[in-house]
Amino acid sequence: MTGVAPHADPAPNPHASAAEVDAAWSDPKLANVLYHDWEAETYDDKWSISYDERCVSYALDVFRAAAGTEGWPYPTAMELGSGTGFFLLNLMQGGVIKRGSVTDLSPGMVQAALRNAEQLGLDVSGKVADAEGIPYPDDSFDLVVGHAVLHHIPDVSAAFREVLRVLKPGGRFVFGGEPTKIGDRYARKLGQLTWWLTTNITKLPGLGSWRRPQSELDSSSRAAALEAVVDLHTFDPGQLERMALRAGAVDVRAVTDEFSAALLGWPVRTFEAAVPPDKLGLRWKLFAYHAWLRLSDVDRKLLAKVLPRELFYNVMISGTKPHPPVELSGG
Template identity: 30%
Template sequence: MRQDIDADYIHKLNKKFHDQEEAYNYDSRMGAMYDYESQQQTIKELESVLGHALPKGGTVVDVASGTGNLAVKLAATNWYKQVIAVDISERSLDVAHQNAHKMQTTIKTITSDMTILPFDDNSVDLVVGCAFLHHLPDPKTFMQEVLRILKPGGEFIIIGEPTTHGGQLIEIIKAPLVWINNLRRYFFNQRQQQMRWDHANIDVHDFNQQDA
């Protein structure tokens, strides 16, 4: 993992990038769908990582939820008292509400940079997250926050996190977005100067087996 990390800069950059780009492009770029079949596929993936059926009831928090891929699909099961999507990007959370509407469900949303999770100690039954840990400047402190908010016996499931080799795949997936940004700069020059994203400080980490 990198050592030259400026947490404040990374938070601000990630917020701007996800507000201006990913909120509007992520679902189409990643092929995210919001229907019963995709919901069942997501649940199957979560349960595969967890090793047993998802617990039901109580409060679920989808950390760094983005456009709500996990939160919306879990809310649509009606298994939980409350499903909360937490993300640094307000625009992404707006899209998450729209995606919830597609699945005829509702979620609660909270804006946070994940430095301190805005929940009481021992107050959450299940924490889930997808492809987000590599954006965080300090994932170890974040994990401590997850332990703090989980009730005794509560569970935390991460899916889609890039390994060192997976990081190379992420670069391939991200390439079309980078290409589009470059094309915009070419044609619109001054208007699109803000599109020159510092991707090295958006995707901060990848992970090896030793990091487990």
């Protein structure tokens, strides 16, 4: 049996020194720790993450699209790169998982995820963990999940091998929210254009109240710059499938979603980050959410049937750990 020896988790570091930030530019793992420790306390608000019917439904839709409903409920599951626990905790609330574990390279994110789990009354443990060396023994979990994590990992192939190691034979992995190569290109361009337009238009006379304080804009710009270090990969769906197969997975399938929804969603999220939160009330949130839902429905029911999967923004992948071969006794 392999696995990493138990260790005490490091403390979060939400206020990195200038020297640490400088070092992070050449060290993607350190950059991920510093960036996500910095973001941990505000991450749910930034990405409109909740633990109610809205996000439970979203998590269930992602899981069903990638893996169907066979095997529910899974007795044990681990979320890799859990962040604040969005995917695992909402799947638990949706009846997919009974008992869970959260892991993340960022101590701040692990603490936030465990705090969210406690508030929801869910049975969840957690560890600070490197995806390329997961600190659990072989054959530990029935399910491993992750959302928007693979593109942060330096060696994705090594992470797939580790995921398969900690899965029980026949266990499944499901990863969603990964950027495709083409989708990432148009999403970033839309975000950059929206940021430029919003921050410049709000300089006009009479619109000053719609502009965030310069210190907040500068902070957001620095965060966006560091994202260039922590966002390491974009994926072609076929490439991602081959990577999982080479790691030893079977029944591998990649599917994509969000085309028209992404064309709306990225400008909306960027606009929300550029203006004071108190300017956007409940009506705005309901408009943005329901518009995104309608376009997601169009993507799934219409556009997915006629457009190549490479054009969509998100790729999801699922696969299973093979059972060991049965040894036949001699007759």
